[in-house]
Amino acid sequence: MPGFKLYNSLSRTVEPFAPADGETVKLYSCGPTIYNPAHLGNFRTFLFTDLLRRVLQLRGWKVDQVMNLTDVDDKIIKRATEQGKTIREVTDPVASIFHEDRKYLRIADAEHYPRATAYIPQMIALVERLVRNGVAYQAEDGSVYFAIRKFAGYGKLSRLDTREIQSGARVAQDDYSKENAQDFALWKAAKPEDEACGAAWDSPWGRGRPGWHLECSAMAMAILGETLDLHTGGIDLIFPHHEDEIAQSEAATGKPFARCWCHGEFLLTDGAKMAKRVGNVQNVADLRAEGVSGAAVRHFVYSTHYRKQLNLSGDALEGSMEAVRRVADFAERLAAAKGGTRALDDAADRFENDFRAALFDDLNAPEAMAALFTFIRVANKELDAGGTDASAVHRAREVFALADGILDIVPEPVEADGALAAWVEGQLAARAEARARRDFAAADAIRDALDAKGIVIEDGAGGTRWKATR
Numbered sequence: 239m240p241g242f243k244l245y246n247s248l249s250r251t252v253e254p255f256a257p258a259d260g261e262t263v264k265l266y267s268c269g270p271t272i273y274n275p276a277h278l279g280n281f282r283t284f285l286f287t288d289l290l291r292r293v294l295q296l297r298g299w300k301v302d303q304v305m306n307l308t309d310v311d312d313k314i315i316k317r318a319t320e321q322g323k324t325i326r327e328v329t330d331p332v333a334s335i336f337h338e339d340r341k342y343l344r345i346a347d348a349e350h351y352p353r354a355t356a357y358i359p360q361m362i363a364l365v366e367r368l369v370r371n372g373v374a375y376q377a378e379d380g381s382v383y384f385a386i387r388k389f390a391g392y393g394k395l396s397r398l399d400t401r402e403i404q405s406g407a408r409v410a411q412d413d414y415s416k417e418n419a420q421d422f423a424l425w426k427a428a429k430p431e432d433e434a435c436g437a438a439w440d441s442p443w444g445r446g447r448p449g450w451h452l453e454c455s456a457m458a459m460a461i462l463g464e465t466l467d468l469h470t471g472g473i474d475l476i477f478p479h480h481e482d483e484i485a486q487s488e489a490a491t492g493k494p495f496a497r498c499w500c501h502g503e504f505l506l507t508d509g510a511k512m513a514k515r516v517g518n519v520q521n522v523a524d525l526r527a528e529g530v531s532g533a534a535v536r537h538f539v540y541s542t543h544y545r546k547q548l549n550l551s552g553d554a555l556e557g558s559m560e561a562v563r564r565v566a567d568f569a570e571r572l573a574a575a576k577g578g579t580r581a582l583d584d585a586a587d588r589f590e591n592d593f594r595a596a597l598f599d600d601l602n603a604p605e606a607m608a609a610l611f612t613f614i615r616v617a618n619k620e621l622d623a624g625g626t627d628a629s630a631v632h633r634a635r636e637v638f639a640l641a642d643g644i645l646d647i648v649p650e651p652v653e654a655d656g657a658l659a660a661w662v663e664g665q666l667a668a669r670a671e672a673r674a675r676r677d678f679a680a681a682d683a684i685r686d687a688l689d690a691k692g693i694v695i696e697d698g699a700g701g702t703r704w705k706a707t708r
């Protein structure tokens with residue numbers, strides 16, 4: 239078996255990775271905050287995690303993955319208050335949309351999707367443990383804070399300079415910058431607006447609610463145990479979210495919290511991070527309405543290495559739609575092929591090797607995808623050449639299926655509805671007539687009109703075949 243390597247944000251190097259027990263990877267992936275449908279930037283991170291999950295399985299390990307749904311935090315409470323709803327009324331519909339969108343993008347099911355509000359007792363127990371260990375204290379405002387100077391490892395993930403650590407000073411909100419590296423809230427004393435929207439629970443420190451960072455530590459350890467193999471998220475979570483997760487978990491257990499940390503880079507639009515705040519978000523529902531398949535989105539995301547920034551543009555998406563169409567055509571052709579050549583067999587072997595090598599080397603999806611397109615080119619040529627070797631075709635199908643199981647970029651065949659089909663048939667008849675009277679300008683105009691509706695046509699001996707591509 240070839241080695242498997244990942245870039246570990248903790249050591250800042252690409253290192254060999256294997257699960258501690260040699261069998262099952264305990265994987266925790268920070269999930270969405272469900273107050274708004276996740277945007278394509280969020281989904282870039284979740285698609286990176288999906289690739290990671292599938293490649294770990296390809297390497298031969300089992301995966302036990304947790305992706306949390308954050309259903310109580312500052313942002314959700316603000317939204318619920320504005321809308322006069324409970325947090326549950328805000329989060330339930332968004333959770334359903336998340337799963338719908340995720341399925342559209344073919345993101346494989348994690349084993350667990352815990353909601354933070356279902357783990358309040360575990361969160362309270364974790365805070366109690368921290369208080370007992372002398373690293374957490376209740377302040378005058380009633381909230382419980384983590385004393386960062388009491389935990390020697392504070393700052394090891396984000397490499398905080400010790401000068402930046404302001405001991406004694408406190409930060410109450412969940413989101414803050416490195417300049418404000420202060421004691422952060424584990425348990426927040428309830429305010430009237432928390433009570434009003436159902437975001438307050440009894441605790442040894444009075445009514446209150448968990449801080450966002452605490453939620454992930456408690457859910458991760460409750461489900462996967464005190465040391466995880468892998469922890470993932472977007473790069474913006476390194477500080478403070480993941481730094482604080484490490485502090486809370488390790489100060490409680492005395493054990494390493496995660497053996498390896500992996501972070502995905504941002505999706506940008508026009509050079510700016512895609513973010514709800516910036517107002518440049520694109521949702522999966524928008525793409526769906528525009529006829530962009532989940533397969534095309536996957537192709538687009540995997541065309542760039544997960545540790546590089548990726549810019550969203552109409553051109554790039556069009557390119558991906560075209561690319562996955564080629565993959566679908568090849569899939570169809572391969573399924574129908576009867577025989578192949580020796581060279582096809584060789585190309586299949588080479589492809590499998592290159593594909594695995596690329597993915598096992600820190601998830602190099604662009605290289606794995608390039609290997610796939612090289613294989614498709616060569617295989618198409620070999621299928622043109624004819625050949626009678628059934629085992630070569632079998633082998634080609636086998637490696638193509640293997641790649642498909644990881645990248646999952648073959649689009650669904652598009653069923654044209656009756657009205658569209660009738661329109662296309664009419665256009666094709668008109669085009670045939672135009673060609674018969676040698677009016678090529680008219681024939682081309684019809685072709686353009688078909689093209690604009692995503693109808694691809696192919697003239698062959700038996701007439702013109704067509705298919706809808708969106």
Ligand code: AMP
Nearest residue numbers: 270271279280283471472504505511512
């Ligand atoms: P949130 O719902 O804000 O908690 O974010 C969910 C996930 O999306 C986190 O792992 C973030 O790091 C990630 N994320 C947020 N914005 C982007 C972006 N523009 N590109 C890539 N990942 C992002």
Ligand code: ZN
Nearest residue numbers: 268269454479
């Ligand atoms: Zn988290």
